[in-house]
Amino acid sequence: ESRWPFLFGAIIVPSLIQVVILPFLPESPRYLLLEKHNRSKAEKAFQRFLGKDDVSHEIEEVLAESRVQRNTKLVSIVQLLRTRAVRWQIVTVVVTMGCYQLCGLNAV
DSSP states (O other): THHHHHHTTHHHHHHHHHHHHHHGGOHHIIIIISSSHHHHHHHHHHHHHHHOSOOOHHHHHHHHHHHHTOOOEEEEEEHHHHHHHHHHHHHHHHHHHHHHHHTTTTTO
């Protein structure tokens, strides 16, 4: 029982390793392209990850996927529950998660 402080303190080692390594990790090409709107850095990141010089196809693919996502219509929870095709799935997930909470399985 006297070793609990050491067990809680053991998490410090991986945390420190992550803090030291994190600045050296490259940024995601998708993040650079879609969020920061920096095409040249995104191309360099794709080239680094994929190991090839011509990454124009990948850039266009990410941009096309972004356009499709922007055109996707979002629905509210009420509209989702009114849709007969997904209502049973939502009810099943909600009941399952409620059972997990009530039986204490998440505490284990």
